[in-house]
Amino acid sequence: EAGVTQFPSHSVIEKGQTVTLRCDPISGHDNLYWYRRVMGKEIKFLLHFVKESKQDESGMPNNRFLAERTGGTYSTLKVQPAELEDSGVYFCASSQDMRGYGYTFGSGTRLTVV
């Protein structure tokens, strides 16, 4: 089975620009999670989708971040406008059941805002 795929693997953008990250979960996984790791810090939860619905978005840092999951398949995370502190690695994970016992992570997108 294909794993969780994230695109792009790297992105370098200027402050004020917009970037959209994409995550393709494992087929059939209803649960999709976004996490972020700022350099040297812990990995922090951003939000959780169950199919196309946002189950929990308590970790989203501010309204410059917008996540969508149209049709309950792939998800996008848009940052607009990007700020320097948004730099980090953005991870996506998916799981088959609500308990999230078996997360599968993607390789992450390394975002650098200059």
Next chain:
Amino acid sequence: AQTVTQSQPEMSVQEAETVTLSCTYDTSESDYYLFWYKQPPSRQMILVIRQEAYKQQNATENRFSVNFQKAAKSFSLKISDSQLGDAAMYFCAYRRTRSNDMRFGAGTRLTVKP
């Protein structure tokens, strides 16, 4: 709030020897899961081992084992017979049962010396 602490930013071990990575966590819950994830240089996070808090027996997966001390809120990872392929970032994680919010530590970078 639940937090996960990894007090060793970096560790190194000689090939074929044993190394222990430390993790402590803070929670008021009695039912939860604990995980160790590995992130090799290719950046995909891989689940190494998991432990249910209600189980007293320490989890073991081949060369990887944990020392779970529930009262002390400690969850260390022991890697026996270290191999070059074990070199990676290791993240300790906690998740409360029936919650989708997985909390991670800041990670420990493990170097394996030939």
